[in-house]
Amino acid sequence: MSAIETDLLKPELVFFDFEATDRIDFFTKLGEKLKEGGYVKDSWLDAILEREKNYPTGLECTSISVALPHVDPQHLNKPYIAIIKPKNPIEFDGMADTGLVNAQLIVNLGLLAHEEGQVAVLQAFLGIFIDDAASADIMAQTTPQGMVDTVIKYCAE
Structure with a gap:
């Protein structure tokens, strides 16, 4: 059984060729989309920017660079998992002071879990x-x- 709640993976939360000039622009535009869907509160943008500053989420894996930003539950209206494939990689600070990461894929977690x-x-x-x-x-x-189908497939393995 996977720790990932696959019912939170929805096509409406998958964005391809997402255009953003930098991390702040990315979160601003993503926040607008999430707010339109009723997923986040007005406090979400400031909260995720602050959390990302204090706890960077960029990660260089062997074949992909990713970022896994998330925010505390009090900034959410309902849980979600958004998957974003930006048009151009977006620079994130690496986890554990590993330097800058040009994220090719961003998975934004909006979880109600502790x-x-x-x-x-x-x-x-x-x-x-x-x-x-x-x-x-x-x-x-x-x-x-x-x-969605592909991520769910790998969640089940």
Whole structure:
């Protein structure tokens, strides 16, 4: 059983060729989309920017560079997992002071779980992204439903 709640993976939360000039622009535009869907509160943007500053989420894996930003539950209206494949990589600070990471894929977690639950989900996604074949399969997806189905497939393994 996966730590990832696969019912939170929805085509409406998958964004391809997402245009953003930098991390702040990225979070601003993503926040607007999430707010339109009723997922986040007005406090979300400031909260995620502050959390990202204090706890960077960029990660260089062998075949993919990812970022796994998340925010505390009080800034959410309902839980979600958004998957974003930006048009151009977006620069994130690396986890544990590992330097800058040009994220090719961003998985934004909006979970109602407590810290332990968030850690379990992060670990599950990391397990997927350290698998070169799984990462390649995910990056090869071109439709929102295809992305959802592919991530769910690897969650089940």
